[in-house]
Amino acid sequence: MELQAKVRSYIENNLVVFEENVQFSDDDNIFERGFVNSLFAMKLLNYIEQDFGITVDNEDLDIANFSTVNNIVSLIEKKRSGVS
Amino acid sequence: MNTKTRSIEAYRRQLVEEAHVFADREIRPFAADFDERGQLSKDLIGKMAERGYLSASFPERYGGLALDPVHYGLFTEVIGKACCNVRTLITVNTSLIGETLLRYGTEEQKNEWLPKIASGEKVGAFALSEPLVGSDAKNVQTAYRREGNKYVLNGKKKWISFGDLADFFIVIAGDRGQVTAFLVERTQGDITSTPIQGMMANRASHIAEIEFKNVEVPAENVLGPVGGGFAYIVSTALDHGRYSIAWAGVAIAQEAVNAMVAYARTRSQFGERLHQHQLIKGMIGDSITQLHAARALCRKAGELRRDRDAEAVIETSIAKYFASKAAMQLATDNVQIHGGNGISNQYPAERLFREAKVLEIIEGTSQLQQQMISDYGLQKYFVKRPNLSEERSGH
Ligand SMILES: Cc1cc2nc3c(=O)[nH]c(=O)nc-3n(C[C@H](O)[C@H](O)[C@H](O)COP(=O)(O)OP(=O)(O)OC[C@H]3O[C@@H](n4cnc5c(N)ncnc54)[C@H](O)[C@@H]3O)c2cc1C
Numbered sequence: 001m002e003l004q005a006k007v008r009s010y011i012e013n014n015l016v017v018f019e020e021n022v023q024f025s026d027d028d029n030i031f032e033r034g035f036v037n038s039l040f041a042m043k044l045l046n047y048i049e050q051d052f053g054i055t056v057d058n059e060d061l062d063i064a065n066f067s068t069v070n071n072i073v074s075l076i077e078k079k080r081s082g083v084s
Numbered sequence: 085m086n087t088k089t090r091s092i093e094a095y096r097r098q099l100v101e102e103a104h105v106f107a108d109r110e111i112r113p114f115a116a117d118f119d120e121r122g123q124l125s126k127d128l129i130g131k132m133a134e135r136g137y138l139s140a141s142f143p144e145r146y147g148g149l150a151l152d153p154v155h156y157g158l159f160t161e162v163i164g165k166a167c168c169n170v171r172t173l174i175t176v177n178t179s180l181i182g183e184t185l186l187r188y189g190t191e192e193q194k195n196e197w198l199p200k201i202a203s204g205e206k207v208g209a210f211a212l213s214e215p216l217v218g219s220d221a222k223n224v225q226t227a228y229r230r231e232g233n234k235y236v237l238n239g240k241k242k243w244i245s246f247g248d249l250a251d252f253f254i255v256i257a258g259d260r261g262q263v264t265a266f267l268v269e270r271t272q273g274d275i276t277s278t279p280i281q282g283m284m285a286n287r288a289s290h291i292a293e294i295e296f297k298n299v300e301v302p303a304e305n306v307l308g309p310v311g312g313g314f315a316y317i318v319s320t321a322l323d324h325g326r327y328s329i330a331w332a333g334v335a336i337a338q339e340a341v342n343a344m345v346a347y348a349r350t351r352s353q354f355g356e357r358l359h360q361h362q363l364i365k366g367m368i369g370d371s372i373t374q375l376h377a378a379r380a381l382c383r384k385a386g387e388l389r390r391d392r393d394a395e396a397v398i399e400t401s402i403a404k405y406f407a408s409k410a411a412m413q414l415a416t417d418n419v420q421i422h423g424g425n426g427i428s429n430q431y432p433a434e435r436l437f438r439e440a441k442v443l444e445i446i447e448g449t450s451q452l453q454q455q456m457i458s459d460y461g462l463q464k465y466f467v468k469r470p471n472l473s474e475e476r477s478g479h
Binding site: 013014015017018020037038039041042043046047050051058059061062063083 | 191222308309311312314315316319320323347392394398399456459462463464466468
């Protein structure tokens with residue numbers, strides 16, 4: 001699965017809105033839209049570090065880096081390429 | 085399992101067994117006294133530190149015993165069986181504070197604080213709850229503002245375990261919607277702690293209200309990212325706290341079972357031992373079933389945590405919810421089986437009963453666990469099916 005789809009699928013599995021036809025774009029802020037609960041930031045961080053084998057430093061823990069599919073993908077790509 | 089893994093396993097099992105012996109000798113005989121006097125002995129804290137019991141899950145380089153989550157859980161159980169207050173000291177210092185520092189602390193912060201927690205030189209407290217803010221922790225009113233290279237804290241915290249004894253605090257504070265965590269030393273400024281009297285349980289956990297008045301904290305004492313105090317620090321601390329409390333529930337449940345079995349085998353009414361009465365058998369049977377189920381959930385959560393599985397957080401919440409509820413139920417049934425003696429402080433039953441209730445309230449109340457577990461299940465167990473009405477009408 002490509003990165004974008006993998007991240008999207010992880011978020012979809014953790015949504016806390018239960019309408020069948022809920023949709024969000026890759027630029028939607030999932031926290032502001034109330035799509036995930038308060039545990040999600042920590043879970044997402046654990047998932048990213050574990051599944052992609054990267055370490056996210058405190059400087060990168062800005063919630064904005066985790067708030068949209070695109071931002072999460074950018075963060076993973078940045079970390080993977082070793083640019084910090 | 086290879087030989088090396090097996091020997092590490094055996095070593096960890098042995099550490100837990102030693103802790104068991106220690107708890108039976110050095111803690112259990114004094115538990116009622118701690119509860120009555122409302123304080124723990126400094127001497128005991130020293131003895132525990134010497135053995136690495138304040139840092140059982142920390143890596144050895146910080147003075148810990150490097151127990152993996154499963155063995156750390158078993159360790160928590162043996163301490164919790166002996167005394168809830170001593171277990172609380174471990175929950176707060178090792179799980180809430182230590183584990184969060186290990187995860188988010190800078191190298192300097194880890195080197196500064198973890199060895200001091202391990203050696204008992206410094207006792208910490210986790211200051212989140214407030215007089216007006218409990219479950220809705222994102223809205224803490226304790227405020228911080230940045231001034232140059234430091235932060236200034238103002239506000240009141242309430243129900244803080246070991247708050248009256250602590251040398252330092254992790255303080256959760258807010259600034260215009262942002263929540264940040266700070267490592268604050270008691271000597272850092274105008275910090276007053278007032279012990280809270282009249283507690284039903286956790287009477288020797290030095291629970292206090294704490295007031296911070298214009299306390300200046302250097303920027304390097306921010307724990308985790310600025311603005312990440314809730315999303316990362318509180319979430320992580322409470323996740324570890326819940327794991328500890330789950331095992332604390334197993335501990336109380338096991339104590340309750342041991343006590344009800346012993347009592348039912350010795351006391352007679354109507355010319356028969358209590359255990360010979362069917363209704364008592366029913367209670368004992370149910371209790372043992374609950375106990376085993378609680379332990380199985382805790383073990384599973386421990387294994388997932390050890391394997392860094394993504395489901396570990398939710399399974400921990402499930403284990404905490406179930407085990408705390410089981411502890412309350414079993415402690416209640418234990419009092420029931422003891423009859424009048426269950427109400428008297430001549431037996432441990434009443435203390436277990438009081439202590440059990442706390443577990444359903446701290447580290448996220450049962451209602452908040454239900455909410456999290458339900459959110460998880462509504463997603464995970466939703467089976468998508470084709471829309472039948474559309475199919476039937478031929479669309
Ligand atoms: C012995 C003890 C030790 C403690 N130690 C510490 C400590 O070391 N550090 C610390 O920071 N805090 C500590 N606390 C505080 C503890 O974390 C809080 O008591 C707990 O979070 C609940 O908050 P509250 O008491 O304000 O209750 P509230 O949040 O006011 O809740 C009251 C009731 O309403 C329910 N409720 C609230 N919101 C909802 C909702 N959305 N849906 C359904 N029901 C809801 C709750 O489940 C509860 O039943 C301690 C408390 C105790 C009793």
